[in-house]
Amino acid sequence: MKMLTNSPETVVADALAGLAAAHPGLRVDAERRIVLRAEPTRPGKPALVSGGGSGHEPLHAGFVGHGMLDAACPGEVFTSPVPDQMLAAAQAVDGGGGVLFVVKNYTGDVLNFQMAAELLEDEGIEARTVLINDDVAVEDSLYTAGRRGTGATVFAEKTAGAAAELGADLDTVARIAERTNAACRSFGIALGPCTTPATGRPGFDLGENEIELGVGIHGEPGRRRAPFAPADELAEIAVDAVCADLDFGGDAMVLLNGMGASPLLELYIVYAAVVRGLGKRGVRVVRNLVGEYVTSLDMPGFSLTVCRAEPDLVDLWDAPVQTPALRWGR
Amino acid sequence: MKMLTNSPETVVADALAGLAAAHPGLRVDAERRIVLRAEPTRPGKPALVSGGGSGHEPLHAGFVGHGMLDAACPGEVFTSPVPDQMLAAAQAVDGGGGVLFVVKNYTGDVLNFQMAAELLEDEGIEARTVLINDDVAVEDSLYTAGRRGTGATVFAEKTAGAAAELGADLDTVARIAERTNAACRSFGIALGPCTTPATGRPGFDLGENEIELGVGIHGEPGRRRAPFAPADELAEIAVDAVCADLDFGGDAMVLLNGMGASPLLELYIVYAAVVRGLGKRGVRVVRNLVGEYVTSLDMPGFSLTVCRAEPDLVDLWDAPVQTPALRWGR
Amino acid sequence: GGFDAALGAAWLTAAADAVAREAERLSMLDAAIGDGDHGTNLKRGFAAVAAKLAEGVPATPGAVLVLTGRQLISTVGGASGPLYGSLLRATGKALGETESADVAALAAAFTAGVEAVAKLGGASVGDKTMIDALSPAVEALRAAAEDGVPTAQALDLAARAAEEGAQETVPLRARKGRASYLGERSEGHEDPGAASTALLLRVLADAAA
Amino acid sequence: GGFDAALGAAWLTAAADAVAREAERLSMLDAAIGDGDHGTNLKRGFAAVAAKLAEGVPATPGAVLVLTGRQLISTVGGASGPLYGSLLRATGKALGETESADVAALAAAFTAGVEAVAKLGGASVGDKTMIDALSPAVEALRAAAEDGVPTAQALDLAARAAEEGAQETVPLRARKGRASYLGERSEGHEDPGAASTALLLRVLADAAA
Numbered sequence A, B: 001m002k003m004l005t006n007s008p009e010t011v012v013a014d015a016l017a018g019l020a021a022a023h024p025g026l027r028v029d030a031e032r033r034i035v036l037r038a039e040p041t042r043p044g045k046p047a048l049v050s051g052g053g054s055g056h057e058p059l060h061a062g063f064v065g066h067g068m069l070d071a072a073c074p075g076e077v078f079t080s081p082v083p084d085q086m087l088a089a090a091q092a093v094d095g096g097g098g099v100l101f102v103v104k105n106y107t108g109d110v111l112n113f114q115m116a117a118e119l120l121e122d123e124g125i126e127a128r129t130v131l132i133n134d135d136v137a138v139e140d141s142l143y144t145a146g147r148r149g150t151g152a153t154v155f156a157e158k159t160a161g162a163a164a165e166l167g168a169d170l171d172t173v174a175r176i177a178e179r180t181n182a183a184c185r186s187f188g189i190a191l192g193p194c195t196t197p198a199t200g201r202p203g204f205d206l207g208e209n210e211i212e213l214g215v216g217i218h219g220e221p222g223r224r225r226a227p228f229a230p231a232d233e234l235a236e237i238a239v240d241a242v243c244a245d246l247d248f249g250g251d252a253m254v255l256l257n258g259m260g261a262s263p264l265l266e267l268y269i270v271y272a273a274v275v276r277g278l279g280k281r282g283v284r285v286v287r288n289l290v291g292e293y294v295t296s297l298d299m300p301g302f303s304l305t306v307c308r309a310e311p312d313l314v315d316l317w318d319a320p321v322q323t324p325a326l327r328w329g330r
Numbered sequence C, D: 001g002g003f004d005a006a007l008g009a010a011w012l013t014a015a016a017d018a019v020a021r022e023a024e025r026l027s028m029l030d031a032a033i034g035d036g037d038h039g040t041n042l043k044r045g046f047a048a049v050a051a052k053l054a055e056g057v058p059a060t061p062g063a064v065l066v067l068t069g070r071q072l073i074s075t076v077g078g079a080s081g082p083l084y085g086s087l088l089r090a091t092g093k094a095l096g097e098t099e100s101a102d103v104a105a106l107a108a109a110f111t112a113g114v115e116a117v118a119k120l121g122g123a124s125v126g127d128k129t130m131i132d133a134l135s136p137a138v139e140a141l142r143a144a145a146e147d148g149v150p151t152a153q154a155l156d157l158a159a160r161a162a163e164e165g166a167q168e169t170v171p172l173r174a175r176k177g178r179a180s181y182l183g184e185r186s187e188g189h190e191d192p193g194a195a196s197t198a199l200l201l202r203v204l205a206d207a208a209a
């Protein structure tokens, strides 16, 4: 597989060099593999730190900046970062207000952040962890590692980040992130696999006429295969999956997320159908994002995240944000 | 080929429905196939109208909004829009200050906009046309249709749009667009083809180890094939091509553009090499965009646009903009 | 009979079918040296023309062609929309108010049409465009008029000349339109616009036969 | 001889080679039911371990393992980093200050290591994880200790048990880690972590032989 890389081993380091060059608002510590805001944390403000495997850009580094994250820890491609990174990031951005770890629920991320939290405690820095687990494709049962974290990460980082900016304390910020996560449900559909630089081979094989329903964001196969169908039907499957799991009440915020290789033109087609599908179910979309926010390298397909539009969460969503990937109100 | 579409015939209409639903700041006239700002043109402000084939999103509709375009005319996929659209758009947004057509130099776009300009004259609306032709992969000679327009479109729409917002008259706005175009050079490299909804087949075939140098943005084959090479070398080829064509002097603005399917992670890798390559040639990057701005559906690859950073153009670049795809300073 | 409104309408209605049938072939020719939409473009345009003519056929062949040209301009887009649109509009205008054009009148009008294309697009014979089919066709028509050949046969000769002209674009290097970006890589492929011109003229000859 | 610092270092250095050699296989196992990075993860981690040990080997086998565990935690990431890291750190800590552990001491320490993995990851035998290789291995080691089997042979029995345990993960349905998302689609594939456990223990047995 042809890729715009130099070698599998240097992918993350090379990309961090580009990230640093592209965004003067970020400070990239290449040595310790952490991405920080260029400006130090306002004293007393709880700091938000997230991280996860690379390959999901702009997640997470693209959400570092005013109104969202204070730091991100990029792991190897599709591999959780290591506790050293999280610890270094937390120490770098703690402004005395403690640190909130925003962790997507994958075993690797959970275990590494858990270790980091323990080490952080030894340093006398207060830490909270909020687990993002919005993917309805996975049953949350004893028989799985629990639901995966995906698009809700963007909502939780945004609302909690805004709350922190507005002066909320660590417990409040953590609660906002938890409430946001609880208000979100996601479902992903892949039309094809993605290919990691390390293997150079597609993560799974799909027939000319097959799609993966409930696909994850790591090139892992989905829960089941289905025959390919028009965009409107695929949108309906996704809307149905999230709405079957949570009653969103009247209003919702929606992220229609491209997985990497689906043209924006196509995402708009799906989005139109999503709005119709939600409308049929009495859900009105009051805020939206359509584009690539939580990608899976070069995977064709999309994921839908719907977030119940609780009024204070919408206000926090609307609050100013200035990051590489989200920018408004400032 | 699996795509997120309903039928080839309805791609543009379906996508416009999604665009309308996603962006409250836009007004989409589905009947006449034009995309306008929700707010009317400030009286006397020259109006900027662009357009071209669909499949390049966010270009052009994603650049409609304060500080950039007043209207966009989306054609069928990779097909120039028709004069009726351009005329309707121009009539809708003319605020008495005349209309500037920003036209990428492709025979179809040129001919259709030319017809529209003639019709517009009959209506008594003053029209200027600026031709964007920044792609150094094509020789500008009697033996070609002239250089193609690509990434310079973003720069020209931004600087001219800002000038219009700041009170410049039509001639001045046109001159800014022309100067910006003249200050820009671009070069694209594809690792693979893209597939249009109409044909459902890749636009060209590439070997496992081949790339297209100087590829266009319509799935048309590039000027020549070359063996696949690491990201750093590909970046160097692109930097070399643009720098061989124009002396950028000391400072430059850079757009490192994803063609559709290359992960943002990879674009950052290329961007790091671009900055190094320009640096070696004495060119310092003072502004940049890294991401998907002028896409070719699902094509893997990138294009590089370098714009000489003339001080007033940089100021216009920095001026506030609020569109779906570019947003800052406001 | 001559070229009258009924023949014009029959031609263009049949053209819509033919272009729809051949759309894939035309698009594939375009994919090789262009962007793969030529068939789709013409299919969309001629479907709109047929729909318009189904609403009512103007009284004169000139009006039929002008209407068709306008409809193509409004629905095709791309390079071929304005070019074919201008071809038919200019040909129609040159036909004037005549109810039925003989071969000489048709040849004269068609000449005006092809000149409009050449003027708009700036292409000459040998540039590997639709001009390479249009130009021999109009010459064949003029020669047929001089020789006093009847309409049906004259149109067959024109179609044949267009088909040969289209074939002759294969070895050429494109100098106009999107294919020109390819330089020497455009050699060895038939120009899609020349191919569609040959198709349209063949349908006209069949309609007149 | 028992399990001393030299054997520990020899094992882990050889493990770096073996993991590098087998990285592709391990990643392919992971691609089938996970995300395809298990081989790369371990290769990166054990290369770092080997580099560290090349700088200098601690005096006791316990210190060697604690160092290795820390290094793995700092360089592997993913699920396997903290799990293998904890395994080795807990085993090393349980070895205490001993200069050379006999089979019984090793079995006891290894038991502590496997318990750390179980506690951290929450997996039990049958969940289709590395526990399915670690658990039979530690039982084999304990049995060998009871039977008074010498170190080299005991480690061979442990490796054999791990290999069998790894094979036995094939029909299982995953309940932990990334493979659990697949539900029944995880059946029919060997667990990559169990496979790497078997590999690591085989390398240890070879080093001791």
Ligand SMILES: Nc1ncnc2c1ncn2[C@@H]1O[C@H](COP(=O)(O)OP(=O)(O)O)[C@@H](O)[C@H]1O
Binding pocket: B078, B079, B080, B107, B108, B109, C030, C034, C035, C036, C037, C038, C039, C041, C042, C077, C078, C079, C080, C081, C083, C117, C120, C121, C122, C123, C128, C129, C130, C131, C176, C177, C178, C191, C192, C193, C194
């Ligand atoms: N300047 C020109 N003059 C005459 N014909 C042209 C010119 N440019 C392009 N063409 C014709 O148009 C055809 C392509 O039409 P089409 O594919 O519909 O438009 P586009 O190139 O915009 O996609 C070419 O095959 C060629 O015959």
Ligand SMILES: Nc1ncnc2c1ncn2[C@@H]1O[C@H](COP(=O)(O)OP(=O)(O)O)[C@@H](O)[C@H]1O
Binding pocket: A078, A079, A080, A107, A108, A109, D030, D034, D035, D036, D037, D038, D039, D041, D042, D077, D078, D079, D080, D081, D083, D117, D120, D121, D122, D123, D128, D129, D130, D131, D176, D177, D178, D191, D192, D193, D194
């Ligand atoms: N909860 C757990 N307990 C024990 N082992 C686990 C657990 N989760 C995952 N594993 C092991 O980790 C292996 C996957 O490791 P690796 O691929 O390196 O990490 P990741 O799943 O984060 O990509 C699995 O094959 C399994 O053996």
Ligand SMILES: [Mg+2]
Binding pocket: A053, A078, A079, A080, A108, D035, D037, D078, D079
């Ligand atoms: Mg992983």
Ligand SMILES: [Mg+2]
Binding pocket: B053, B078, B079, B080, B108, C035, C037, C078, C079
């Ligand atoms: Mg076209």
Ligand SMILES: [Mg+2]
Binding pocket: C030, C034, C035, C036, C037, C038, C078
């Ligand atoms: Mg074409």
Ligand SMILES: [Mg+2]
Binding pocket: D030, D034, D035, D036, D037, D038, D078
């Ligand atoms: Mg893995």
